[in-house]
Amino acid sequence: MNILILGAGQLARMMSLAGAPLNLNVVAYDVGSKKIMHPLTGEVYTTTLEQAIIDADAITAEFEHIPDDVLTLCCNSNKFYPGKAAIKTGGDRALEKALLDKTDVACAPYQLITEKAHLEQAVKSLGKPLVIKTCQAGYDGKGQWRLKSDLEIDKIWSEMADFIASGTEQAPHTIIAEKMIPFDREVSIIGARDIHGNVAIYPLTENEHTDGVLTFSIAGKNNHSVQTQATTAFTKLANELNYVGVLAIEFFDVQGTLLVNEIAPRVHNSGHWTQQGCHCSQFENHMRAVAGLPLGNTELKQITAMINVLGQPSIPADVLKFADVTSHWYGKAPKPGRKMGHINVSADSMNDLADKVGELTEYLPEEQYPGLLKAAANLILH
Template identity: 70%
Template structure:
């Protein structure tokens, strides 16, 4: 079976790697160059998008920000999953909030902003502090502001106004202000749903961020109440979108109650641990779902951690001398802060995982791999 992925980055690359053993042949559409390429070898197939759509059996996506004309063309083919509604939801926070309201899934109180008066009203309605986000084109902490004092209002509005003005009548830009929620931690759930409505959900993962970018994900035993809340949210949202494929949902854990932070209609960074911690990774399950194959097992086989490699051209080779440690590289040119790859580490139990993370912390510099040492200490003393 031939599958076309919209987007030619690391997620398409990993889908290709996971698809080959299932005889699922993945090609990627590079949105920037408008070329159809092999996501691993970068071979240019010399096809137009229209030609690629005609020759593949299924079309899917590795990201949300797909040009509207490309999305329309793919949807017209009847081959595109997870579908236009899901992609639009993941790419626009105002649509995302409307879906959460409709399904009754908890999230932070908010107000949409298109003019300065709306921002003034948000301060009165929601009270400070506020988290302000662009509804379109935001990722990894970009396009966000923190409003903690009324003195900041004019300065932040000047930056917001520039983003709003850069929109058009066909593609308006909007901004959302949310009440800042004091939370204990961020967690995420990733699940797969097929066209028949069958669902398989992975265990909830705890995520750690540095400057708005995910640095470490921890898949260990989680309170059953948290897992149940995440499963209920997944079921409601996937059903409402008639979703097909892998869906990721990020939550704030507020004293044991989950509130949605963000929805991602695709495989997700916080699910990379599934490559080593489960029998069927998120990448394989996404391909299975869109290709009409039975969904694979999502149970955790062993405690696992994922460490992002940010801006580093290589990792110390000593890392690979530790048992059950594997590296995954994305084939990117090096740039400060860029996601270059990730490291997965598994163990028989949480204490052993703590010991392995401690070994890694002695090799990996804290400034480049924040949180590894602290997570190791926590697992060893809990």
């Protein structure tokens, strides 16, 4: 069976690895170069996108920001999963908020902004501080502002106005202001839905960020009190979108009540731990879903944490000395802050996991892995 993935980055790479044992032949479309290529070897093919669509039995995506003409072409084939509405919603916070409102899934109070008067109204109606985000083209903490004082309105508006002005009639740029919610932690739910509407949900993941980028994720803690809330939200949203594939939802946990922060219509960084922590990883379940295969077991196999490798030229080989430590490298040219790979660490207990991560930091120093020790202590020991 042939699968075409829109995007040729690390997520396509890991989907390809997961698909191979299922006899799924994967090629990727590099949106930047507009070439069809192999997501593992990097070999570039002479095949056109149009021919790749014809050759594919199913088409999926590794990210949300796909050019509309490409997305439309793929959707017109009736082979594209998770569906155009899901990809559009994941790439536009205004559409995301509309979906949450329609399905009665809770999120922070918000206001859309296209002119300065809207920003001034948001300050009055939502109060300060505000978190302000671009509705399109924002990720990993980019395209965001924090407004804490009325004195900041003019300066922030001038920056926001430039973004709004850069939009077009066909692709307008908008901004959203949200009430800043003091939250106890960020958690995410990863789940899969197949073409028949069957759903398989992974255990809740806790996440820690450094400078707006995910540093550390952990699964295996007792989250029964909020798992049901997350599962209900996932099911509502996935059913409304008639979703097929893996969907990730990030939440703020506010004293036991979950508020949606973001939706990602794809396999997700906070679900990388599933490669070692579960019987069937998020990557395999996504490939199963889009290929029309039965979903795999999402039960926790062992307590597992994921460490992001950001901007480093390699993962130290010494980490492989440790039992239950697995290295995943993406094969990209290093750049500051770029996601280069990840390390999964598994253990029989939280105390054992804390000890392992502590020992690993001997080879993962603070200057190269900022915030790791603190993030691990926050999530494992609290």
